[in-house]
Amino acid sequence: MTAVDDLAGPREDPAWTVQQTTRDPVRRRVDETLFTLGAGGYATRGAVEESPGDGPAVLVAGVYTGTGPRQRLLPGPDWTQLDIAPAPVADRRVLDLRSGVLVREELGAPCPVRTLRFVSAHRPGVMVLRAEAATTRLRAGAGLRPPGDEPMSSGSGEEGRCWARVGGDAGITAVAIHDSRENRGTRTVERFAAYGTGGIEVVEAAVEAARRVGFDRLLAEHRAVWADRWAAVDVRIPDDPDVQLTARFALFQLWCNVGGQGEAAVGARGLSGHGYAGHVFWDADVFVLPAVVSMDPALALAMVDYRVRRLPAARAAARAAGYRGARFPWESAADGHDVTPTSGDLGGQPVVIKTGTLEEHITADVAWAAWHCAQWTSQRRFLRGRRRALLIDTARYWASRVRLDRDGHGHLEDVIGPDEYHESVTDNAYTNVMARWNLRTAADLVGGDEGATFRGLAAKIVDGHDAATGLYEQFAGYFGLEPLLIADLARPPVAADVLLGPQRIAASQISKQPDVLMLHHLVPDETAPGTLRPNLDFYLPRTAHGSSLSPGITASLLARAGQPDEALRLLRIALRLDLDDLTGTTAAGLHLATIGSAWQALLFGFAGVRVRRGVLHLDPALPSDWGSLGVSFCCLGHRVRLDITRDVIDIDVDAPLRVCLRGSEVRSVTGHARLPTGRVP
Amino acid sequence: MTQVLAASSRECRDTVSSVATAMATVLRADVRTVEVDLTVEDHAAALLDALERPETAVGVLLRDAPSWRIASHSSKPIVVVPPGFVAVHGPAISRVLLPLDGSAEAAAAVGDTMRLFADAGIELVILHVFDEATTPLFWDQAAHARQGWEDEFRIRCSTPRDIRLELRHGVPGEHVVHVAVSEGADLIALGWSQHLDAGRARTVRATVAHADMPVMLVPLAFP
Structure with missing residues (x-):
């Protein structure tokens, strides 16, 4: 059983492992989510081998079932189950982030059940499991089992082969093979499974190839991929092992949950659970993609292409609403039509869901993600063809959506901004400024008369900025609302609308999450210089952080504003949100946007990384408890490693890179350079 | 046989008894009625002793100041009945x-x-x-x-x-x-x-x- 034994070293390494020994059944459901493994758009939850677990065993990116708002990710056949009797009473489970394997060992048994599984990072769709136990306790059993109540067609062949299909021809096909051998009272079972969305022949060929390669070589090639990933992308904080480990967990789960073939549909819970039905929100574009593009630009490109391929549906939605261009849906799934439910609940209060009709900023968010991807990767050809059309058609939507008043000022009425506590507002600063940014960006691409029209209209859109105070009014009339502070009500984070009811909160200045401040995060060049701090000072005491999207982005903003200690408090919340089940709902899946925002906070906030016109800008801010921060990431087509202390930044790049530290002159860095930081708070 | 212990003064006996009977139906138990004046120390102690008996599943008391003392010291559930209670929906618990x-x-x-x-x-x-x-x-x-x-x-x-x-x-x-x-x-x-x-x-x-x-x-x- 060399593969399991091999992990004796890493599983003792607290810097790289998430371990769990609990018997608490509630917590074990959470662990099923935390121990999700995935690659290439295929993921499997971490249910134990003798139990089908609480959620879908396997999910595949972009494969949905159902229609309209009931559309949801289709669960695939379960490949992880073994017949183990009696089942282990106590065990230790170890998720090894460095090598991407999940190891389990029964505790207190003379011949313990031990398992090791991984989802091949080298072969998309291939999943592998090895188990050993006393011969009398362990049998392979059925190789593929139905996912809950989902109808499954299946068949079996010789030598432990079986196949299964869920969802018909457009669904998920799996083929599994297992080998079993005995030695001195111990049985070892190896199972090879392959998943696909095409014909069974392709899937069968994949599993046959995997079996031929064999468990040990599959594991070796899998580990090599992970080693390469961690060599390119990592975080090092010697003074803060908890943040270091939880940030590595964040990176690990982004790799596991983001993927796909040609395009990547990234639902709110990724592929780690059934929560939010796998619907794709702005979480993907604004919170996950900026993290992913710094890890694996090709994956981010696939995320953009998920939107690009749904441009026809977005155009149809704009036409149906009486506008031009393309309007993206608040919730998207298989074909890009809006799948937002129309009813829901705030705590116990039934509410009409208006996000599908009013939360229009998603259209600019999608455009921003494509543009950000182009900026970050510096691919000149990136914004051509249909990706270029995406930026232009979204601008056309805003051009037809903006209403000009008699004074020539442009307005956007009846919208919802990121702060969903306030609905049907006019001139939401975030929506307006993002629309303005969208128009200006598209103007540069389209040129000519249409470009001039876009620019002219952009200049007319009001943004609620008061030059005297530096404040942006969140929406027209916001400053006239009851000036409540969140400290008057409860200690944040808190779902203030659940606590006090939506009407009470809507009449106040309490915000769910950064709204105006999202502008300073996404499009700082569209905000007036020097306005980050006054807007932080004003809006943060009014922010409930009642959205899991809030703490990470706020941490990033606070770090950039020179308040890294305050930022660190919020970063810890974001990083531990799932690990500590702070929402009480992690059993239904990881909060992928929170995970993405946490990496953004480390990279953009604390390390102060920003990319503008092919130049890497740095402006780090270290918390007082950190003597150093190391981050490695991909940027502008290169691998970059930063080791930041209070005195210097060591930069290592694999090719010449233009770098600007704290607004000083741009210099070219080749190989290694050490730059004096001047000042790190 | 499991018992529901109905404890009341003579004046409110019917009020407590009706609730005890309804509880007994749920529990498939007998009702044991005791007449007590909970302002008397010995009565309260005797009632707590009776509640501790293995056959006692639940106690039923009239809501008054002494009932808090019984409820806070009893290891068995206590049903507190408001004075003058009349079951609106009939004698059974549905x-x-x-x-x-x-x-x-x-x-x-x-x-x-x-x-x-x-x-x-x-x-x-x-x-x-x-x-x-x-x-x-x-x-x-x-x-x-x-x-x-x-x-x-x-x-x-x-x-x-x-x-x-x-x-x-x-x-x-x-x-x-x-x-x-x-x-x-x-x-x-x-x-x-x-x-x-x-x-x-x-x-x-x-x-x-x-x-x-x-x-x-x-x-x-x-x-």
Whole structure:
């Protein structure tokens, strides 16, 4: 059983492992989510081998079932189950982030059940499991089992082969093979499974190839991929092992949950659970993609292409609403039509869901993600063809959506901004400024008369900025609302609308999450210089952080504003949100946007990384408890490693890179350079 | 044979007895009636002794000042009956309101009670009130969040899907009686810590004080 034994070293390494020994059944459901493994758009939850677990065993990116708002990710056949009797009473489970394997060992048994599984990072769709136990306790059993109540067609062949299909021809096909051998009272079972969305022949060929390669070589090639990933992308904080480990967990789960073939549909819970039905929100574009593009630009490109391929549906939605261009849906799934439910609940209060009709900023968010991807990767050809059309058609939507008043000022009425506590507002600063940014960006691409029209209209859109105070009014009339502070009500984070009811909160200045401040995060060049701090000072005491999207982005903003200690408090919340089940709902899946925002906070906030016109800008801010921060990431087509202390930044790049530290002159860095930081708070 | 212990003065004997009989039907138990004056120290001590007997499943008392002493010292559930109580929906118990704060302790306290009522074919309604202590930190999208929250609540509180869940926000003590009335509940069953120090048992105090129907107080340590 060399593969399991091999992990004796890493599983003792607290810097790289998430371990769990609990018997608490509630917590074990959470662990099923935390121990999700995935690659290439295929993921499997971490249910134990003798139990089908609480959620879908396997999910595949972009494969949905159902229609309209009931559309949801289709669960695939379960490949992880073994017949183990009696089942282990106590065990230790170890998720090894460095090598991407999940190891389990029964505790207190003379011949313990031990398992090791991984989802091949080298072969998309291939999943592998090895188990050993006393011969009398362990049998392979059925190789593929139905996912809950989902109808499954299946068949079996010789030598432990079986196949299964869920969802018909457009669904998920799996083929599994297992080998079993005995030695001195111990049985070892190896199972090879392959998943696909095409014909069974392709899937069968994949599993046959995997079996031929064999468990040990599959594991070796899998580990090599992970080693390469961690060599390119990592975080090092010697003074803060908890943040270091939880940030590595964040990176690990982004790799596991983001993927796909040609395009990547990234639902709110990724592929780690059934929560939010796998619907794709702005979480993907604004919170996950900026993290992913710094890890694996090709994956981010696939995320953009998920939107690009749904441009026809977005155009149809704009036409149906009486506008031009393309309007993206608040919730998207298989074909890009809006799948937002129309009813829901705030705590116990039934509410009409208006996000599908009013939360229009998603259209600019999608455009921003494509543009950000182009900026970050510096691919000149990136914004051509249909990706270029995406930026232009979204601008056309805003051009037809903006209403000009008699004074020539442009307005956007009846919208919802990121702060969903306030609905049907006019001139939401975030929506307006993002629309303005969208128009200006598209103007540069389209040129000519249409470009001039876009620019002219952009200049007319009001943004609620008061030059005297530096404040942006969140929406027209916001400053006239009851000036409540969140400290008057409860200690944040808190779902203030659940606590006090939506009407009470809507009449106040309490915000769910950064709204105006999202502008300073996404499009700082569209905000007036020097306005980050006054807007932080004003809006943060009014922010409930009642959205899991809030703490990470706020941490990033606070770090950039020179308040890294305050930022660190919020970063810890974001990083531990799932690990500590702070929402009480992690059993239904990881909060992928929170995970993405946490990496953004480390990279953009604390390390102060920003990319503008092919130049890497740095402006780090270290918390007082950190003597150093190391981050490695991909940027502008290169691998970059930063080791930041209070005195210097060591930069290592694999090719010449233009770098600007704290607004000083741009210099070219080749190989290694050490730059004096001047000042790190 | 399991017994329901009905303890009352002569004047309110009928009021307590009717509730005890209804509880006995649920528990398939006998009613044992004792005449007591709880202002007399010996009577209160004797009643607590009687409650401790293995055959005693539950005590039924009239709501008055001494009843708090019995409820806070009894290891068995105590049903507190408002003075002059007349069962609006008839002598039987057909619907019970179970307020739960979402904690495993409270759920465990009333878990056996919940099963008893359910086995007797009685409709149960769970009430959860979001207050400062129980409001989730995050409620991301109103279109989806309820399902995830409710799934977890039901699992943590061992509450199956076929039991209706009513949700409110605010101060629990201000909602329990109101919801019980609007739901037509014949009984409210509350888990409690049996501590009456300042600031403790606010929901229990408010419910007992304002309920027009019997309130069953189940010690957290029960059974």
